[in-house]
Amino acid sequence: MNDKLIVSTSPHLHKKEESVAKIMWLVALSLLPAGAAGVFIFGLSALWVIILGVVSAVITELILQVLTKNKITILDGSAVITGLLLAYNLPPKVPFWLPIIGSVFAIAIGKQVFGGLGQNIFNPALVGRVFLMASWPKYMTAFTQPLPAGVGLSYDAVTQATPLAILKETKILEQLSYWGLFLGKRGGCIGEVCILALLLGVIFLLAKGYISWHIPVSYIATVGIFTYIFGPKGLFSGDWLFHILSGGLILGAFFMATDYVTSPLTRKGHLVFGVGCGLLTAVIRLWGGYPEGVSYAILMMNAAAPLIDRYTRNRVYGTS
Amino acid sequence: MKTLVREFVKGIIKENPTFVLALGLCPTLAVSVSLSNGIGMGIAATFVLIGSNIIIALIKEMIPERIRIPCYIVVIATFVTITELTMKAYSPALDRALGIYVPLIVVNCIVLGRAEAFASKQSVLNSLFDGIGMGVGFTLALILISGIREFLGAGKLFGHVLIKGFEPAFVVGMPSGALLVIGLLLGFFNILKEKRQ
Amino acid sequence: MNLGQFLTIFISSVFIYNVILSRFLGLCSFIAISKETRPALAMSLAVMFVTTMSSLITWLIYRFLLVPFGLTYLRTISFILVIATFVQFVEMVIRKTSPPLYRFFGIYLPLITVNCAVLGVAVLNTDMFFVNGKAVPGSFYYSVFQGICVGLGYTLAMLLMSAIRERLDFCNVPKALKEFPLAFIIASIMSLSFMGFNGFKF
Numbered sequence: 001m002n003d004k005l006i007v008s009t010s011p012h013l014h015k016k017e018e019s020v021a022k023i024m025w026l027v028a029l030s031l032l033p034a035g036a037a038g039v040f041i042f043g044l045s046a047l048w049v050i051i052l053g054v055v056s057a058v059i060t061e062l063i064l065q066v067l068t069k070n071k072i073t074i075l076d077g078s079a080v081i082t083g084l085l086l087a088y089n090l091p092p093k094v095p096f097w098l099p100i101i102g103s104v105f106a107i108a109i110g111k112q113v114f115g116g117l118g119q120n121i122f123n124p125a126l127v128g129r130v131f132l133m134a135s136w137p138k139y140m141t142a143f144t145q146p147l148p149a150g151v152g153l154s155y156d157a158v159t160q161a162t163p164l165a166i167l168k169e170t171k172i173l174e175q176l177s178y179w180g181l182f183l184g185k186r187g188g189c190i191g192e193v194c195i196l197a198l199l200l201g202v203i204f205l206l207a208k209g210y211i212s213w214h215i216p217v218s219y220i221a222t223v224g225i226f227t228y229i230f231g232p233k234g235l236f237s238g239d240w241l242f243h244i245l246s247g248g249l250i251l252g253a254f255f256m257a258t259d260y261v262t263s264p265l266t267r268k269g270h271l272v273f274g275v276g277c278g279l280l281t282a283v284i285r286l287w288g289g290y291p292e293g294v295s296y297a298i299l300m301m302n303a304a305a306p307l308i309d310r311y312t313r314n315r316v317y318g319t320s
Numbered sequence: 321m322k323t324l325v326r327e328f329v330k331g332i333i334k335e336n337p338t339f340v341l342a343l344g345l346c347p348t349l350a351v352s353v354s355l356s357n358g359i360g361m362g363i364a365a366t367f368v369l370i371g372s373n374i375i376i377a378l379i380k381e382m383i384p385e386r387i388r389i390p391c392y393i394v395v396i397a398t399f400v401t402i403t404e405l406t407m408k409a410y411s412p413a414l415d416r417a418l419g420i421y422v423p424l425i426v427v428n429c430i431v432l433g434r435a436e437a438f439a440s441k442q443s444v445l446n447s448l449f450d451g452i453g454m455g456v457g458f459t460l461a462l463i464l465i466s467g468i469r470e471f472l473g474a475g476k477l478f479g480h481v482l483i484k485g486f487e488p489a490f491v492v493g494m495p496s497g498a499l500l501v502i503g504l505l506l507g508f509f510n511i512l513k514e515k516r517q
Numbered sequence: 518m519n520l521g522q523f524l525t526i527f528i529s530s531v532f533i534y535n536v537i538l539s540r541f542l543g544l545c546s547f548i549a550i551s552k553e554t555r556p557a558l559a560m561s562l563a564v565m566f567v568t569t570m571s572s573l574i575t576w577l578i579y580r581f582l583l584v585p586f587g588l589t590y591l592r593t594i595s596f597i598l599v600i601a602t603f604v605q606f607v608e609m610v611i612r613k614t615s616p617p618l619y620r621f622f623g624i625y626l627p628l629i630t631v632n633c634a635v636l637g638v639a640v641l642n643t644d645m646f647f648v649n650g651k652a653v654p655g656s657f658y659y660s661v662f663q664g665i666c667v668g669l670g671y672t673l674a675m676l677l678m679s680a681i682r683e684r685l686d687f688c689n690v691p692k693a694l695k696e697f698p699l700a701f702i703i704a705s706i707m708s709l710s711f712m713g714f715n716g717f718k719f
Contacts, residue, residue, distance in 0.1 A: 109702060109706070112691075116689075121685070121706075131709065134491035134709060135492070284713050284714070289718070290713065290715065290716065296711075296713025299706070303681065306681050307676055307680035310554065346541045346543070346544045346633045389627070390602065393598070398594065404593065423593040424542075427632070427633050429631060494708075495540075496705045503698045504698070504702070508693075510692075514693065
């Protein structure tokens, strides 16, 4: 992609016929299966988290844009996406004020402070999530068990740690089948557990060309390779499939690391970005204090994206 | 007399070292985790500021221009050492809480900045009031920031819980929260400045 | 002296307890000089050189002068004098040997004297690698290495921040937040994301 002449920031429109708003709403649509799966797996409290997250995000953006006398853009779908992604990164049973504060912070500090859409450096949903994690760790790490099959939608839930958390504590892999991980029969955040539902959205986005494969593939491959090499029983003994399927990796790699605004502009930059995210995620998972590193890894690479852009600029013909 | 009052007052609002001059930020953010720490640092820095301003204003004629910065630093470092030792003796808990930021008062931009910009050029009496004013301004800024951070980050003020059942946002007590609070406060004061014009 | 300690020092100084984003040392220059990449890089390299060399010299002074003669209360004064003298010396050398480089650094060079990071790491070395006045085994190498790593951490934060701020020149940031407030908010988010390294254990 020749972007030597473009002087603005993302999102850059690939197809003239589709407006930014239309793309945003379709991305939001592609996220719905994951949310629906989360509600089905964890119960109605998850639905409340999602609703509160989305509504707070939209209202915050509205209020801030009115206060600063800017154009009101809540109908472009980007606040909705931020609200959804934030909610998807939360455990299913959190106090009602948690998604509200998270969304407010995500929109206000993660996005509007920079001037609004296209200008933020960091992924707003992740900014919100990391803020919540640092502020109220006890709520952010209280996960519940999936509801027993046949119970349908209800409010009951039993506390249980996520597979990655168990791995961090006991160093023993949870006896979960890969199929169970894939379908979402595990503790975790609302939108991250059901890989199947996530992939439905991913296939749609890839088919429409709204995201490209470079970042997700380089990200996931790096995590897989690294965790395979540095396995628990010595080199080359890692369970890479477990690592790829657990935690927020699929959600993060396909829906958050690929955000046009907060990732580099060039293809080469995308690969560097993906590999960087992968390395950081793997290192935190294997040796850091937290069981999951996706949010931090992506945010750190968001910070590095402008630097990556600077050094992967296409050379102008005729200059050294 | 009017000039003296003016020198004193400017340090509090118009030329507040923290919010207007953006000086001495390192210790401000690190130490403002609780009100008691904030006030302790404010007092320590004020003492150093007053002492160094007076001495430097007294000996300014005798300092060769080329080595003036190291000379100022020797004077400031002397006062900092006095403060450090006094604190270790009479208030070891505060000394432990403030940690390396007590010796770091030596490189606190406020102290060196006032020495260079003011005490080296003005009379002893003016320098004294400038020092007091800047010190008070700094301490007030510390009180504001520490108060916010202790309340939002730990749910307490001076170590006492205020509202039962209030869940504090721990991040506010961490470095990240400090940077955020001061960024937002700076922005807020900018808005106030705009409104006044 | 064990290798794991070097790795821990590296990871702590550069990432977990990053001198700017976690310890707040060197903030003034960070906020003021991180607007553009080239000056930021120049400042960072200069700072790294000074932190390394002053870690070395201050360690020697502490170990062979202050401790044996019971003068540890003179730590602050002696360290800062060493740093001020050293920066002055570096300034003179650069001015003599490479005038273009001297002009390139400009005022940044003398400003390093009051960079909290330099005095901070010198004091930190004596706090961390001396127990009751006695140097722990390997103390010298740990201290100098920590000086290098603190410089690296400073460089990392500066590079990231300057690239970000250069990019933000294209954006319409709310007026009240332009310049300093936004720089603090960005630093805050960067600090939040670096928390991912907490609890690191090899």
